Amino acid sequence: MDTEDPWLSDSQQRTWRRWLTVERLLPAALARDLQAGSGLSLPDFEVLVGLTESPDGRLRVGDLAQATGWERSRVSHQVTRMENRGLVRRRGCAEDRRGAFVHVTDAGRAAIEAAAPAHARAVRRLVFDALDAERLEAFDAALADISEALSREKDPVDR
Amino acid sequence: MDTEDPWLSDSQQRTWRRWLTVERLLPAALARDLQAGSGLSLPDFEVLVGLTESPDGRLRVGDLAQATGWERSRVSHQVTRMENRGLVRRRGCAEDRRGAFVHVTDAGRAAIEAAAPAHARAVRRLVFDALDAERLEAFDAALADISEALSREKDPVDR
DNA sequence: AGCCGATAGTTGACACGTCACTCAAAACGT
DNA sequence: ACGTTTTGAGTGACGTGTCAACTATCGGCT
Numbered sequence: 118m119d120t121e122d123p124w125l126s127d128s129q130q131r132t133w134r135r136w137l138t139v140e141r142l143l144p145a146a147l148a149r150d151l152q153a154g155s156g157l158s159l160p161d162f163e164v165l166v167g168l169t170e171s172p173d174g175r176l177r178v179g180d181l182a183q184a185t186g187w188e189r190s191r192v193s194h195q196v197t198r199m200e201n202r203g204l205v206r207r208r209g210c211a212e213d214r215r216g217a218f219v220h221v222t223d224a225g226r227a228a229i230e231a232a233a234p235a236h237a238r239a240v241r242r243l244v245f246d247a248l249d250a251e252r253l254e255a256f257d258a259a260l261a262d263i264s265e266a267l268s269r270e271k272d273p274v275d276r
Numbered sequence: 277m278d279t280e281d282p283w284l285s286d287s288q289q290r291t292w293r294r295w296l297t298v299e300r301l302l303p304a305a306l307a308r309d310l311q312a313g314s315g316l317s318l319p320d321f322e323v324l325v326g327l328t329e330s331p332d333g334r335l336r337v338g339d340l341a342q343a344t345g346w347e348r349s350r351v352s353h354q355v356t357r358m359e360n361r362g363l364v365r366r367r368g369c370a371e372d373r374r375g376a377f378v379h380v381t382d383a384g385r386a387a388i389e390a391a392a393p394a395h396a397r398a399v400r401r402l403v404f405d406a407l408d409a410e411r412l413e414a415f416d417a418a419l420a421d422i423s424e425a426l427s428r429e430k431d432p433v434d435r
Numbered sequence: 436a437g438c439c440g441a442t443a444g445t446t447g448a449c450a451c452g453t454c455a456c457t458c459a460a461a462a463c464g465t
Numbered sequence: 466a467c468g469t470t471t472t473g474a475g476t477g478a479c480g481t482g483t484c485a486a487c488t489a490t491c492g493g494c495t
Contacts, residue, residue, distance in 0.1 A: 190452085198450075
């Protein structure tokens with residue numbers, strides 16, 4: 118539409134800086150909390166959520182990538198690190214011999230069960246308790262709008 | 277307050293997942309865009325913004341940390357990498373011989389001037405164009421609320 | 436002057452993430 | 466059945482970020 122006006126308006130700039138601040142501090146605060154309480158990192162936590170939500174406590178690498186929204190390569194690296202700490206274990210797949218299952222171990226299950234309540238409390242404290250009902254609804258809607266815009270990015274929707 | 281109810285409600289969970297998605301995809305999309313258009317990374321861009329907004333085109337490492345909200349150590353690493361690519365240059369400080377100035381080079385200035393318009397357009401496209409006026413205002417207010425909650429985190433405000 | 440704690444900055448180790456590449460197995464077309 | 470293409474996953478290199486340890490200087494105190 119407009120290729121002119123190269124930068125943002127003052128008010129847009131304020132909002133954008135706020136976004137940058139929150140995007141920097143919120144994950145950092147949650148990570149500190151989680152790490153201090155349970156020794157898990159946020160990526161550790163996400164992987165364990167994915168695995169424990171699966172009925173068998175195991176997922177193919179690709180499905181774990183799906184569940185987390187990560188690239189398979191990232192999953193592979195993360196699983197390697199977690200395997201070294203005994204949180205998960207790799208097992209080959211019989212039906213598709215290229216494939217691999219990632220299993221949550223007892224230690225992994227114990228770790229996430231110990232970590233989850235405090236993590237949820239932290240999320241509530243920093244986000245949900247900070248917003249009143251109306252603002253929360255608008256915040257959610259805004260995130261949905263931005264998601265929408267993002268998904269139009271690589272799609273050939275209508276053009 | 278409440279140590280019960282360990283996890284989030286369904287609607288909170290939906291919102292939280294939306295947040296995680298946006299937090300993952302939005303910076304990634306902007307980074308791709310910026311990288312493709314100018315060869316700069318988002319951290320490169322932030323550093324160059326800080327330096328070029330300063331009258332002399334230079335800042336002490338600590339002030340640059342202030343401007344970006346980063347740790348000094350992170351600034352140091354980032355500056356080292358950028359120095360290797362000729363975007364900035366380190367210079368000792370006469371008054372405080374412990375100190376160091378980071379100067380933007382001509383190449384750095386050229387790079388950010390080339391990159392800024394497209395980057396701003398990307399931010400507008402993905403964020404500001406995606407939100408109508410009302411929602412934008414609420415979004416901004418929500419970010420302010422969360423910021424507030426975050427800043428209470430390490431403060432001994434009233435307790 | 437001489438000591439001492441605070442401050443500015445760097446460094447190294449390690450976790451995290453992406454990209455391009457590789458390899459093996461599966462799926463497919465003929 | 467055969468060769469080709471596609472897919473599942475792992476790897477190495479490198480940029481990014483944090484934390485703890487280190488060096489050098491500053492500033493204040495006696």
